[in-house]
Amino acid sequence: MSEKIKSFRDLVIWQKGIAFVEEIYQVTKAFPRDEQFGLIVQMRRAAVSVPCNIAEGFRRKHFKEYRQFLSIALGSLGEIETQLDVARRLGYIAPACYNELLFKNEEICKMTQALLKKINIAANSKLISQNSKLETHDSQLKTDN
Numbered sequence: 749m750s751e752k753i754k755s756f757r758d759l760v761i762w763q764k765g766i767a768f769v770e771e772i773y774q775v776t777k778a779f780p781r782d783e784q785f786g787l788i789v790q791m792r793r794a795a796v797s798v799p800c801n802i803a804e805g806f807r808r809k810h811f812k813e814y815r816q817f818l819s820i821a822l823g824s825l826g827e828i829e830t831q832l833d834v835a836r837r838l839g840y841i842a843p844a845c846y847n848e849l850l851f852k853n854e855e856i857c858k859m860t861q862a863l864l865k866k867i868n869i870a871a872n873s874k875l876i877s878q879n880s881k882l883e884t885h886d887s888q889l890k891t892d893n
Contacts, residue, residue, distance in 0.1 A: 756806035761859040765799030765821075768852055772828070775849065779840050787840070791831045797824040798856065811871035818864050825857045 756762050772795040776788045798821045805817025829850065836846040 756803040761863060762799050762802045764856055765802060768856060769795045775841060794824045794827040811867055814867055815864060818860055822860050825853055828853050
């Protein structure tokens with residue numbers, strides 16, 4: 749039996765996002781000092797953006813907003829993937845570390861896409877329910893005349 753999700757902190761996707769941020773911070777500590785205001789800050793900002801957007805979307809009141817924030821998180825995951833490629837090509841990270849981070853990035857990406865799909869289904873089901881209520885209300889108005 750699954751428990752009701754009361755907070756974004758209950759979301760496994762958010763938890764994995766936070767763990768991924770920690771890993772990105774650890775890996776970028778070993779980057780050359782001249783990347784301090786370049787690749788390091790870009791990778792860290794993109795990584796932090798993922799769980800932040802998941803949390804912010806969760807706190808929004810409407811499905812449309814939640815979807816928008818999850819889409820932003822997906823964009824940040826794309827940024828991270830590209831930045832990992834750059835870091836690997838420049839020799840800043842070992843191939844094994846690159847592969848591990850790429851795998852985790854893809855895992856979070858798939859989870860985000862799955863959550864978006866669930867939200868779309870929930871939004872469509874809510875819309876159908878609202879339309880049914882409207883149709884019922886309209887038919888009651890017609891019979892009252």
